[in-house]
Amino acid sequence: MAANEQLAMLVQPDRVHRAVYADPDVFDLEMERIFGRAWLLLGHESQVKKTGDYFTTRMGREPVIVVREKQITVLINRCAHRGAKVCAEGTGNTERFVCPYHGWSYDCGGALKAVPFESGYERKNLSELKLKPVPRVAVYRGFIFASLAAQGESLLDFLGNAKTSFDDFVDRAPGGELEVAGGVFKHVYHGNWKLMLENHLDGAHPAWVHASSVAVARAAPEPGAPGEERYADIAVRQMRQNGAPDSVWEAIGMWTTPRGHGYMGDYHSDDRLVAGMGSPVFGQYRNTLVKEHGEKRADEILRVTLWNTIVYPNCSFMSQFRQLRIIHPLAVDRSVVYTYSFRMPKAPAAMFRDTVAFANVVNGNGSWVLTDDLEVYERLQNGLASGEVDWVYIGRGYGRDVAERGATGTSEIYIRAQMKAWLSYMTRDA
Amino acid sequence: MTPEQFLYHEAHLLDTQRYEEWLSLFTEDATYWVPLEPGQKDPHETSSLIYDDRTLLELRVKQFRHPRAHARAPLPRTVHQVGNIVVRDLLVTSTLAVVEFRNEKQKLWAGLVEHQLRRNSDSFRIARKRIDLVNSEGEIEGITILL
Numbered sequence: 001m002a003a004n005e006q007l008a009m010l011v012q013p014d015r016v017h018r019a020v021y022a023d024p025d026v027f028d029l030e031m032e033r034i035f036g037r038a039w040l041l042l043g044h045e046s047q048v049k050k051t052g053d054y055f056t057t058r059m060g061r062e063p064v065i066v067v068r069e070k071q072i073t074v075l076i077n078r079c080a081h082r083g084a085k086v087c088a089e090g091t092g093n094t095e096r097f098v099c100p101y102h103g104w105s106y107d108c109g110g111a112l113k114a115v116p117f118e119s120g121y122e123r124k125n126l127s128e129l130k131l132k133p134v135p136r137v138a139v140y141r142g143f144i145f146a147s148l149a150a151q152g153e154s155l156l157d158f159l160g161n162a163k164t165s166f167d168d169f170v171d172r173a174p175g176g177e178l179e180v181a182g183g184v185f186k187h188v189y190h191g192n193w194k195l196m197l198e199n200h201l202d203g204a205h206p207a208w209v210h211a212s213s214v215a216v217a218r219a220a221p222e223p224g225a226p227g228e229e230r231y232a233d234i235a236v237r238q239m240r241q242n243g244a245p246d247s248v249w250e251a252i253g254m255w256t257t258p259r260g261h262g263y264m265g266d267y268h269s270d271d272r273l274v275a276g277m278g279s280p281v282f283g284q285y286r287n288t289l290v291k292e293h294g295e296k297r298a299d300e301i302l303r304v305t306l307w308n309t310i311v312y313p314n315c316s317f318m319s320q321f322r323q324l325r326i327i328h329p330l331a332v333d334r335s336v337v338y339t340y341s342f343r344m345p346k347a348p349a350a351m352f353r354d355t356v357a358f359a360n361v362v363n364g365n366g367s368w369v370l371t372d373d374l375e376v377y378e379r380l381q382n383g384l385a386s387g388e389v390d391w392v393y394i395g396r397g398y399g400r401d402v403a404e405r406g407a408t409g410t411s412e413i414y415i416r417a418q419m420k421a422w423l424s425y426m427t428r429d430a
Numbered sequence: 431m432t433p434e435q436f437l438y439h440e441a442h443l444l445d446t447q448r449y450e451e452w453l454s455l456f457t458e459d460a461t462y463w464v465p466l467e468p469g470q471k472d473p474h475e476t477s478s479l480i481y482d483d484r485t486l487l488e489l490r491v492k493q494f495r496h497p498r499a500h501a502r503a504p505l506p507r508t509v510h511q512v513g514n515i516v517v518r519d520l521l522v523t524s525t526l527a528v529v530e531f532r533n534e535k536q537k538l539w540a541g542l543v544e545h546q547l548r549r550n551s552d553s554f555r556i557a558r559k560r561i562d563l564v565n566s567e568g569e570i571e572g573i574t575i576l577l
Contacts, residue, residue, distance in 0.1 A: 182475065182476050182477050183466040183467055183470075183476045183477045183567075184466075184567075185466065185477060185479075186567070186568065186569040186570065187569075187570065187571065187572060188569050188570060188571050189571070189572070208498075209500065211496070211498040212493050212496035212497075212498045212499035212500075213493055215496055216489045216492045216493045216496065217489065219492075220485065220489055221485060230483070230485070231474075231483050231486075232483055232485040232486045232489075235486055235489075236489075336569045341477060352475065353474045353475070356473075356474055356475065356476065356477050356478075357474075359477045360477055360478050360480070360481050361486075363477075364466075364477065364478060364479050364480060364481075365479045365480075365570055365571070365572055365573050366464055366479045366480035366572070366573040367480075367572075368490060368493050368499070368501075370572060371501040371502075371572035371573070371574045372499070372500045372501050374501065374571070374572045375500040375501035375572075375574075376500060379500075
């Protein structure tokens with residue numbers, strides 16, 4: 001595979017070679033050097049509340065089990081005997097993972113507890129066998145991360161300023177309590193995994209990609225007054241907001257970090273999303289926060305209006321409707337995205353209905369917003385397969401960024417930051 | 431018209447891209463639902479692949495016709511194959527298999543369907559349509575057709 005010098009030629013300050021998106025050899029190396037090194041977001045503590053609770057997921061191409069023993073452990077889902085996945089895909093609670101092939105069983109820490117026909121083995125040979133634990137696991141404010149690399153920076157160093165987005169997510173929840181709820185969307189698209197991470201911070205795309213849903217929403221019935229909201233209102237508001245004037249997109253904040261994370265702000269206020277402060281439910285919610293923190297702090301919390309945050313290389317989330325997406329690369333031109341919704345157990349129950357309404361319209365497999373994005377990812381991948389033109393141009397705002405912040409909200413600083421991180425992971429020795 | 435004939439008529443409207451006529455089959459208070467989870471009870475506490483009230487369903491059909499509806503231009507060609515129709519008064523259950531073709535890609539969707547009908551002179555209108563796709567919880571592509 002390509003030497004580091006060759007890789008370095010693929011990423012330049014304001015352009016990227018198409019091989020980064022389209023070359024299967026580059027993809028294989030990404031799985032090893034990016035998904036095999038970086039902290040990856042795997043889920044949330046609420047998915048493994050009790051001892052023995054587990055869920056399966058992937059770290060790049062590695063099948064893993066996230067399980068709560070005394071603490072949260074992540075195990076490679078592969079029997080030490082003949083290599084079968086010991087745990088079927090899904091969630092559950094167990095004391096033992098039992099391999100379906102020959103019945104080797106493991107406890108929730110991965111230790112081998114029972115082997116049929118044990119007398120056929122030398123005891124010392126069995127003593128070293130186990131479900132391999134993923135070497136590093138860490139939790140930030142309830143969000144579970146793991147890294148396949150034994151050595152590396154701490155989770156906090158990795159997150160940098162992007163941790164403030166998680167703070168916003170959790171601070172908005174009364175009692176700081178959140179739980180995954182309401183089902184998981186899993187959408188596949190025919191495009192490289194990086195295309196989604198780039199798109200989620202792209203303020204220049206909605207007017208074009210989402211032109212049809214914007215146009216239709218503008219002609220829709222006006223959303224109901226506070227207290228008289230209808231189910232369709234959240235969809236209509238969100239789609240209309242995608243058609244915000246250029247000046248709004250230029251004015252949103254756009255921040256990045258050295259590890260390729262990025263987040264955008266100031267695009268939405270709660271007023272634009274739901275009936276907002278005037279809504280009785282939102283008022284009740286605000287009162288809960290006021291009781292807990294006092295007026296001043298409650299307003300500080302609600303005044304943070306971050307929109308999407310990207311945690312490179314596998315996660316995108318937004319706190320106002322509590323949506324979190326994890327991307328699993330399947331091949332250089334194929335990806336699957338899992339979308340989770342979060343409930344705030346101590347907030348008015350009706351707020352979760354708004355979350356569900358929002359999830360359906362924006363992230364549902366049948367959403368006319370999402371499906372237009374997926375169509376464009378596929379068009380990108382098809383175009384990038386062309387060998388006649390090598391470069392992808394990422395120069396909007398180049399040379400004008402101030403430190404790690406875009407000079408305008410539509411600066412492509414977020415792609416440049418992701419590519420810088422990409423190159424750093426790909427060319428580092430370990 | 432029998433409920434069976436009505437379901438065939440509905441499928442025919444979709445397969446001949448007469449989406450506005452299809453929409454007019456629905457009552458003003460209708461819902462169109464493609465649940466995420468098998469046996470899903472509630473469209474408000476659990477997400478859905480699609481959950482449209484009449485307002486959103488109307489917007490969905492309008493969006494189909496917009497020149498920049500990228501995922502729907504050109505419009506997909508479909509065959510809706512309706513089978514196993516069981517009529518219990520105005521509640522009709524059936525199976526549905528849809529072959530979709532668009533942009534050199536052919537897709538297959540299948541599910542169990544429930545129609546709650548209301549009488550409308552010698553025909554019917556749809557008060558509730560629910561489609562439980564066999565792969566609703568799977569890793570699936572975007573749904574850009576009307577089921």
